[in-house]
Amino acid sequence: MTDDIGALIDEWHAQADEDRPAATTPEVGIIMGSDSDLDTMAGAYEALKKLEFAEQTDYANPPEARFTFESYVVSAHRTPDLMYAYGETAAARGLDVIIAGAGGKSADLPNMTASIAYPLPVIGVPVQEKSVDSVIGMPTGAPIVAVDAGKSYNAALSAVQILGREHDELVARLDAIHDDRRAGVAEVSRALHDRGIDGFRDRQE
Numbered sequence: 001m002t003d004d005i006g007a008l009i010d011e012w013h014a015q016a017d018e019d020r021p022a023a024t025t026p027e028v029g030i031i032m033g034s035d036s037d038l039d040t041m042a043g044a045y046e047a048l049k050k051l052e053f054a055e056q057t058d059y060a061n062p063p064e065a066r067f068t069f070e071s072y073v074v075s076a077h078r079t080p081d082l083m084y085a086y087g088e089t090a091a092a093r094g095l096d097v098i099i100a101g102a103g104g105k106s107a108d109l110p111n112m113t114a115s116i117a118y119p120l121p122v123i124g125v126p127v128q129e130k131s132v133d134s135v136i137g138m139p140t141g142a143p144i145v146a147v148d149a150g151k152s153y154n155a156a157l158s159a160v161q162i163l164g165r166e167h168d169e170l171v172a173r174l175d176a177i178h179d180d181r182r183a184g185v186a187e188v189s190r191a192l193h194d195r196g197i198d199g200f201r202d203r204q205e
Helices: 002-017 035-050 080-089 109-117 129-136 152-164 168-204
Strands: 028-032 068-073 097-102 122-126
Touching (some): 002 080, 028 109, 028 152, 035 068, 035 097, 035 122, 035 152, 080 109, 097 109, 097 129, 097 152, 109 122, 109 129, 122 129, 122 152, 152 168
Parallel strands (some): 028 068, 028 097, 097 122
8 A cells, every 4th residue: 555655646746747738737636535525525526517627537648628627535644645745746737726625623634735735725625514623724824715514516616716717718607607596596586486385385395
């Protein structure tokens, strides 16, 4: 297993040494402290897919989609060397923003990654309520952006908002999602009014 960790670290450093066009590298990195966090972090995956990002699973052979993301398990406590390598090489590998999720009372992955990857923006996702204080507890001068516990979907939207400062097409996609949500509220509001509360509840059952 130690050799596998070393191989992954070497792989990231080799990728960082490549001169790759931005369109062929992942813009967003999703990392989590354990695969047990995946159910919570899947919200980020769902949001990015909705925004037409593709998952890049082979760095050397990117998908055809213009915007992509990658995902890894990186433990701050069990594999600090892996965490350091990821944060250290992130920008050189083409990443523009990292979404980092971790659970427990010592949810240090988002904070430490933010410190190592600085000035690359890192969005922290507390996987559990008890992780919130740990994730947001950064000292002055070592910033991290954080969402509420379990809100990895919002973390992905925030990541794309950051990217949207340089890509108008991403702003258009964000606007489309927002418009869909507004339309959904209007449809529910009309249905509640027209059917009345009892009729509305009957249709939901």
